[in-house]
Amino acid sequence: MPKPRVKTAPTDAEKRRLWAEHIAALVARGRHQVPPLNWRDRAACADNTHPDLWVPFSRQAGVNAEAARVCDWCPARTDCLVAALLDPSELGVRAGLNESTVNRLRTRLGTTDQ
Numbered sequence: 001m002p003k004p005r006v007k008t009a010p011t012d013a014e015k016r017r018l019w020a021e022h023i024a025a026l027v028a029r030g031r032h033q034v035p036p037l038n039w040r041d042r043a044a045c046a047d048n049t050h051p052d053l054w055v056p057f058s059r060q061a062g063v064n065a066e067a068a069r070v071c072d073w074c075p076a077r078t079d080c081l082v083a084a085l086l087d088p089s090e091l092g093v094r095a096g097l098n099e100s101t102v103n104r105l106r107t108r109l110g111t112t113d114q
């Protein structure tokens with residue numbers, strides 16, 4: 001008898017990826033545009049207390065768990081991701097996602113410079 005499939009709750013990383021794909025789809029439809037320049041004023045990382053948390057040692061590196069937690073409640077999270085999707089010069093961890101994930105979404109949107 002086949003085992004019943006157990007549906008597990010998505011992990012925080014999966015929730016972030018799904019949220020980012022949703023935002024990228026809205027950007028593709030023109031529903032999110034370049035955020036106002038002052039969006040960084042609301043950024044939870046703006047105080048620059050721990051800048052290393054958002055700068056991984058490689059593009060494939062995972063996101064530091066502490067940085068991801070801060071990003072999850074950051075009031076500027078959506079603007080941060082939209083800015084990163086539309087501007088390939090935005091590097092490092094953005095909106096709780098590593099550079100590889102952001103680059104994959106940029107490629108879909110055609111906003112990558114590579």
Ligand code: SF4
Pocket residue numbers: 043044045046054070071072074075076077080081093094095096
């Ligand atoms: S979402 Fe994260 S990386 Fe983006 S502004 Fe907020 S704290 Fe900084």
